Amino acid sequence: MGDLVQAELRKTTTTTLWWALLIPTVLVALGGGLLSGLLGQSIVEVFSSSEAEQLSDALGVTPDQWKFSLLGIGRTINLATMFPLIFGAMAVAGEVGTRTITTTFLTAPSRVHAMAAKLMVYALWGAIYGLAIIGFVALGIVLTSNSGQMPDAGGWAMLALVCVLSSILMTMFGVGLGALIPNSAGVVVLLIMYFLVIENALQLGLRISGVPETAVGFLPNGSVDGLTGSVAVDLFLADAGVVPEEGVYWLRVVAGAGGAQAWWLSGLIFFAWVAAAFGGGWARMTQKDIT
């Protein structure tokens, strides 16, 4: 098994895809971090003006303590993990496209071994992308806001954890779907369309048709977004002092956790989606005639 893992690792490091996707990942993460920091900072400045302060004092809320930049972090992670998702999708679909899958299967004790080795190597890559994402989001925020806008060390650790987790799961989801639909262009377009357009339309449709809000949290993007978004909202609320009841609803929507369950439950729900995609891809790849 170690031999196959090394072979899979070499496959990923001997072509340019890993850094060709890491560059936009880093740019999105950094850009999202900068934007979150800037927006968070300026909202706080607005609330800190003397008139606003009088108003908030009257309402008994403390907006000048709110860490708005936290809300952008969840959104940024969700967007940036599109790249590890695509990286994962190319794992099997790319090999079917270049027909190296034939040699891969000819040199592995079984297809199950080959797929398991891919699973491990791509989980590692998912983690690497995840660390890059949280690192550059943090850099963006540090550059644009003062320490009052930032979570404490524990908060950062928690964000890093869910970011890496979300990146690994997204990569795995891609691997599974790429095996299920072994056509590079097809599966990449499908994934991008689904995560950026189709599910958002679906969520909107569900909300309009009056289906309970929680349904959204069970969809693939709704759940993976909830994994990071819920943590961002939790951290926000922990230091926010007083926040009006329905304000929390909008905070969740802004953070990308609208309708989502608690972060760990959202993670488990997305994990179920990953397992379904990977199981389907696995079954397809272990049965498929390679002709």
Place this chain on the structure above:
Amino acid sequence: MHDGSGLIAVQNLTKQFGSVTAVQNLSFTVSPGSVTGFLGPNGAGKTTTLRMLLGLVKPTSGTATINGRPFHQLGQPGRVVGAVLEAQGFHPNRTARNHLRVYAAAIGVPDAQADQVLGLVGLGTAADRNVGGFSLGMKQRMAVATALLGDPQVLVLDEPANGLDPEGIAWLRNFLQSFARMGRTVLISSHLLAEVEQTVDQVVIVSRGQTMYYGPLDHLRQQQQRRVFVQPSDVGALATALREAGVQALEQLPDGRLAVSGVDAKQVADTALRAGVSIYGIQEEQADLEQIFFRLTSGQFAGHAPAPYQQQQGGWA
């Protein structure tokens, strides 16, 4: 584990792709120590059979084993069998050396093996070039190099001569023969008998998914009856003399010659001399393997002769 015998055994192998029967009840064995040709016209089921042998295609029924085991029970298959297949690919942006290092790792052989096989197939100087830029023949050499990485006991090659230059073909021929002489097993497919005639000792000939012939190439040659074409001064007199001598297989050709089967030219000439018939010309037909092959396999997808070319009225229509 496998028995290390180097034996390939295909038994009652059948593959159905939807309504297409690609391979039908095929059986043959391939022994170590010789090169076996796997021959058949386009669409005969050669590629499908080899892919079933290599565990890439699941048989509808029947079995295909190497060293007594189906492919997926070989343990580390890369060290037992090397394969050169038509549809085997390369990542266009990976260098030759890196490609081989990937699979050297998978098979569990040292990285040095990658450079060794590159040298062996004559691609040593192209090691750091991306395979995407390789010519067809260079890619074919890469495929051979990949097949040899694990120093396998059995080699399976599907039309490996495709795209190879004469030098490459000669190299491959010598390589396969010396490989077999080391007591290893070689199975090589082709749709052209002439292409492998000088390489192989045994042949399996398939057509429409079924075995048509299976045995040594020499037996096939001997199966072909010799024919003598003779131009006598008196066809009738020679025919009578030959019949009296016990030769029955006679055929008068439209050009006035007589075709005599089952005897050699000397016998025909001697009979003619005794009968007082002059001979203006005599020819012995060589055992033409290509013709035997054609007779064994013709039928499937036999193309129609093209209609005679006719000048179209009006030029560029």
